Amino acid sequence: MKKILSKAESVLAVLLANPVFAESEKHIDQYKLNMTEGVTDISAKVYDLHMLMFWICVVIGAGVFIAMFISMYFHRKSRGYKPATFHESVKVEIAWTVIPFIILIAMAVPAANLLFDMEDASEPDLTVLVTGSQWKWHYKYMDNDVEFFSKMATQAEQIDGKFAKNENYLLEVDRALVIPTGKKVRFLITSDDVIHAWWVPDFAVKQDANPGFINDAWAKVEQPGVYRGQCAELCGKDHGFMPVVVVAKEPAEYDKWIAEQQAIQQKAKEEEQRLLAMNMTMDEAMALGEKVYNANCAACHMPNGEGLPGVFPALKGSQIALEDQPKHIDVLVNGVTGTAMQAYAKQLSMSDLAAVVTYERNAWGNNTGDLVQAKDINAAINGK
Amino acid sequence: MTTVTDDSHHDDHHEHHIPTGIKRWLYTTNHKDIGTLYLWFAFIMFLTGGAMAMVIRAELFQPGLQIVDPNFFNQMTTVHGLVMVFGAVMPAFTGLANWLVPMMIGAPDMALPRMNNWSFWILPFAFLILLSSLFMEGGGPAFGWTFYAPLSTTYSNDGTALFVFAVHIMGASSIMGAINVIVTIVNMRAPGMTYMKMPLFVWTWLITAFLLIAVMPVLAGAVTMVLTDKFFGTSFFDAAGGGDPVMFQHIFWFFGHPEVYIMILPAFGIISAIVPTFARKRLFGYASMVYATASIALLSFIVWAHHMFTTGMPVGAELFFMFATMLISVPTGVKVFNWVATMWRGSMTFEVPMLFALAFIVLFTIGGLSGLMLAITPVDFQYHDTYFVVAHFHYVLVTGAIFSIMAAVYYWLPKWTGKMFHIGLAKWHFWCSLVSVNVLFFPMHFVGLAGMPRRIPDYALQFADFNKWISIGGFAFGLSQLIFLALLIKACKKQGEPVSGQVWEGAEGLEWEIPSPAPYHSFETPPEVK
Ligand code: HEM
Ligand SMILES: [Cu+2]
Numbered sequence: 001m002k003k004i005l006s007k008a009e010s011v012l013a014v015l016l017a018n019p020v021f022a023e024s025e026k027h028i029d030q031y032k033l034n035m036t037e038g039v040t041d042i043s044a045k046v047y048d049l050h051m052l053m054f055w056i057c058v059v060i061g062a063g064v065f066i067a068m069f070i071s072m073y074f075h076r077k078s079r080g081y082k083p084a085t086f087h088e089s090v091k092v093e094i095a096w097t098v099i100p101f102i103i104l105i106a107m108a109v110p111a112a113n114l115l116f117d118m119e120d121a122s123e124p125d126l127t128v129l130v131t132g133s134q135w136k137w138h139y140k141y142m143d144n145d146v147e148f149f150s151k152m153a154t155q156a157e158q159i160d161g162k163f164a165k166n167e168n169y170l171l172e173v174d175r176a177l178v179i180p181t182g183k184k185v186r187f188l189i190t191s192d193d194v195i196h197a198w199w200v201p202d203f204a205v206k207q208d209a210n211p212g213f214i215n216d217a218w219a220k221v222e223q224p225g226v227y228r229g230q231c232a233e234l235c236g237k238d239h240g241f242m243p244v245v246v247v248a249k250e251p252a253e254y255d256k257w258i259a260e261q262q263a264i265q266q267k268a269k270e271e272e273q274r275l276l277a278m279n280m281t282m283d284e285a286m287a288l289g290e291k292v293y294n295a296n297c298a299a300c301h302m303p304n305g306e307g308l309p310g311v312f313p314a315l316k317g318s319q320i321a322l323e324d325q326p327k328h329i330d331v332l333v334n335g336v337t338g339t340a341m342q343a344y345a346k347q348l349s350m351s352d353l354a355a356v357v358t359y360e361r362n363a364w365g366n367n368t369g370d371l372v373q374a375k376d377i378n379a380a381i382n383g384k
Numbered sequence: 385m386t387t388v389t390d391d392s393h394h395d396d397h398h399e400h401h402i403p404t405g406i407k408r409w410l411y412t413t414n415h416k417d418i419g420t421l422y423l424w425f426a427f428i429m430f431l432t433g434g435a436m437a438m439v440i441r442a443e444l445f446q447p448g449l450q451i452v453d454p455n456f457f458n459q460m461t462t463v464h465g466l467v468m469v470f471g472a473v474m475p476a477f478t479g480l481a482n483w484l485v486p487m488m489i490g491a492p493d494m495a496l497p498r499m500n501n502w503s504f505w506i507l508p509f510a511f512l513i514l515l516s517s518l519f520m521e522g523g524g525p526a527f528g529w530t531f532y533a534p535l536s537t538t539y540s541n542d543g544t545a546l547f548v549f550a551v552h553i554m555g556a557s558s559i560m561g562a563i564n565v566i567v568t569i570v571n572m573r574a575p576g577m578t579y580m581k582m583p584l585f586v587w588t589w590l591i592t593a594f595l596l597i598a599v600m601p602v603l604a605g606a607v608t609m610v611l612t613d614k615f616f617g618t619s620f621f622d623a624a625g626g627g628d629p630v631m632f633q634h635i636f637w638f639f640g641h642p643e644v645y646i647m648i649l650p651a652f653g654i655i656s657a658i659v660p661t662f663a664r665k666r667l668f669g670y671a672s673m674v675y676a677t678a679s680i681a682l683l684s685f686i687v688w689a690h691h692m693f694t695t696g697m698p699v700g701a702e703l704f705f706m707f708a709t710m711l712i713s714v715p716t717g718v719k720v721f722n723w724v725a726t727m728w729r730g731s732m733t734f735e736v737p738m739l740f741a742l743a744f745i746v747l748f749t750i751g752g753l754s755g756l757m758l759a760i761t762p763v764d765f766q767y768h769d770t771y772f773v774v775a776h777f778h779y780v781l782v783t784g785a786i787f788s789i790m791a792a793v794y795y796w797l798p799k800w801t802g803k804m805f806h807i808g809l810a811k812w813h814f815w816c817s818l819v820s821v822n823v824l825f826f827p828m829h830f831v832g833l834a835g836m837p838r839r840i841p842d843y844a845l846q847f848a849d850f851n852k853w854i855s856i857g858g859f860a861f862g863l864s865q866l867i868f869l870a871l872l873i874k875a876c877k878k879q880g881e882p883v884s885g886q887v888w889e890g891a892e893g894l895e896w897e898i899p900s901p902a903p904y905h906s907f908e909t910p911p912e913v914k
Contacts, residue, residue: 032834057753084729087666212623215696232769240840310522
């Protein structure tokens with residue numbers, strides 16, 4: 001069957017001169033049909049229950065369809081078949097009400113048991129707070145002083161078809177969540193703006209991230225590896241570009257990693273203080289600002305600063321970007337409540353913020369000549 | 385079974401007063417005219433929503449963004465869903481009810497003919513408003529047909545006001561249509577037409593109408609709360625003001641789940657009319673069909689949160705909604721078993737309406753079975769918001785509701801026009817649709833299980849090959865509907881062989897006892913049903 005399909009397909013591929021076909025043949029399982037068994041005890045049980053349900057449905061369906069096709073074949077007028085006259089039978093009708101009911105109970109019991117296991121997130125070894133926002137994830141280790149954002153790393157050029165797409169197209173991030181194997185990890189899941197859903201198929205974990213509320217889920221991963229998922233709840237424009245990547249490491253390696261991260265984040269904080277005293281040149285600020293802008297702002301305000309009319313405002317030629325510098329910094333630092341504009345003070349360093357304000361005030365012909373420094377941002381945040 | 389008084393004399397008399405041209409259609413209070421209006425409107429909406437689906441499938445033909453930007457893609461999925469649900473399926477069923485309910489119960493018209501006119505004529509405006517929002521600054525609604533808050537409130541564009549207004553009008557139209565159906569059925573049955581003698585199409589529509597009256601106001605409430613949250617500073621769905629975004633989903637699905645049965649119960653009625661005709665055998669288990677319909681309708685009020693298993697409900701609630709949802713498959717099963725038992729030892733022929741009805745039974749059953757899988761909460765965590773769900777609801781809605789509507793049109797069209805439709809075209813339409821619809825929707829099960837989320841404009845490479853097939857199936861299904869369009873135009877030009885009053889050899893019921901085409905005024909003197 002698979003063979004016939006791919007044969008017919010190669011003909012089509014030639015006809016349509018579709019480049020995707022040739023490319024994707026390399027390493028990707030193109031005809032993956034079924035749910036993953038995953039890498040946790042729970043995900044394996046979910047898979048088993050899924051297969052049980054599947055086969056029960058196949059049997060019921062086959063029974064119905066066979067009966068139907070028998071009568072379509074034998075009981076047809078063209079064969080001279082004369083219609084019977086029966087049109088009810090209490091016995092049969094009771095039977096096909098009661099038997100399905102019993103089958104349902106047989107399904108409900110294992111399902112309920114598994115559900116209790118899945119929902120029992122008590123006594124974790126480790127807790128991570130997962131916060132969704134348009135369109136990235138934030139991970140905060142509750143037992144260590146480590147937190148970071150995780151954004152899709154696929155380049156825009158791959159999406160636009162200018163570059164070839166690589167193996168993990170759309171499923172790769174700049175910084176993955178790292179967890180230890182063999183430990184019960186609890187995920188506390190919430191959101192800063194709209195509803196998202198954090199989904200890792202290999203863990204059979206999918207939980208909505210609701211703004212203002214916290215959900216929990218858990219996983220105990222046995223094998224080290226890289227596990228990929230996506231946001232599963234429509235969350236606006238870039239919903240399709242919000243992958244989840246989790247790396248599971250042996251506990252010893254994990255401990256090393258987390259200690260490293262803690263040190264790095266500590267140092268970054270000290271560095272920040274030092275940078276406050278330093279001034280960037282216009283060129284430095286513009287270069288850094290462009291990088292920060294494309295990574296954080298361009299999704300809504302667009303790379304050309306023109307925004308999406310009626311949805312996201314333009315920065316090019318906007319009154320705030322041209323004139324009102326304090327307001328510009330305020331919007332960036334504190335966000336605008338009741339809109340998609342987030343508060344970036346907790347997402348970016350002060351020098352990044354300074355650079356991006358500078359960039360926005362000088363790019364796309366905004367040409368104000370304003371150069372903003374980290375200390376200006378610090379003044380806005382801390383009132384100094 | 386019945387005696388019909390000859391009323392052709394009256395018809396001649398009335399025929400003189402029918403205004404012509406646009407006025408006839410604007411002012412009409414005739415149930416047949418209004419039925420025709422509803423059906424054409426639904427078909428135009430079906431093609432409009434279909435065109436949007438073509439945009440979606442063209443974008444998803446291969447990985448990467450080629451044709452539309454993600455924001456417009458979201459508008460397409462949203463408006464496609466709204467147009468198909470509220471513009472195609474529901475008006476088509478209302479159109480069928482208008483044509484058929486009076487003829488099936490021996491009534492001269494609907495009980496409230498002026499309201500009937502009104503409930504139709506506000507609909508085009510609702511959709512004009514909705515569709516025109518696509519061309520305004522910021523574009524149309526982009527938050528999915530389920531318009532979850534706060535994506536539809538704080539994070540939507542100002543066009544949301546138009547969406548809300550449009551939904552209000554659609555709701556008002558549906559409620560008026562439902563009142564009309566109920567009043568007609570309760571008061572205007574011919575003497576001797578007791579409830580348990582009514583054709584199942586009448587029964588299922590009666591129950592559907594009660595569902596509509598129960599839940600359309602809930603939808604109206606939901607959109608109104610979205611409106612005030614967005615524009616007037618309330619916080620129904622905003623935690624910062626003491627509200628709860630998940631409450632939105634409870635309210636929406638309290639409407640939404642009965643809504644999906646609103647879109648399938650009349651289909652059950654249609655199939656229950658067609659199968660006995662072409663099996664030449666009475667419907668098996670008439671009474672149990674009625675009870676099954678009623679129990680489905682009642683159960684449909686207590687299963688809504690099966691759409692919300694991942695929102696973080698307490699385990700007790702998850703269990704309740706899982707069990708209740710599983711329960712609903714029992715009466716649904718009874719229906720399918722009854723149809724098969726009706727065919728069993730019948731004397732079957734396979735005219736076009738029967739072909740659609742048989743396809744319905746098989747493909748709807750597939751959709752029902754995937755529904756049963758979705759009901760199992762622990763596994764639904766994996767299925768939810770993937771293409772597996774998309775496959776499920778397209779099997780029940782396209783090969784379910786839409787196929788039943790097509791079956792109904794083929795079955796009753798000769799009665800309406802007095803001419804047999806072009807059978808060759810109809811068979812082409814059927815076979816092209818049947819093959820393409822499965823190429824379109826069946827592989828969605830696979831990509832869904834393999835992990836492809838729904839409502840995304842671009843996808844990872846492992847989904848590429850199935851998506852290409854799905855798109856090809858989609859284009860083929862879209863094109864197949866043009867055959868239907870050609871056939872309908874021919875039928876409206878009254879081309880084809882004249883047919884008898886009974887049309888189909890095995891057809892039974894009052895509508896087959898009047899001449900074909902059905903006179904403009906039928907049953908002015910009620911027939912007597914024995
Ligand atoms: C045996 C009967 C059925 C069962 C047990 C069932 C079960 C379910 C479940 C559990 C879901 C939620 C899946 C998820 O989002 O994770 C669902 C979705 C859906 N079902 Fe069904 N279903 C049945 C029949 C139907 C019928 C008859 C229709 C309509 C004619 C229908 C239309 C839908 C729609 C439109 C959705 C998706 C809505 C959305 O999220 O946009 N279902 N069904
Ligand atoms: Cu439902």
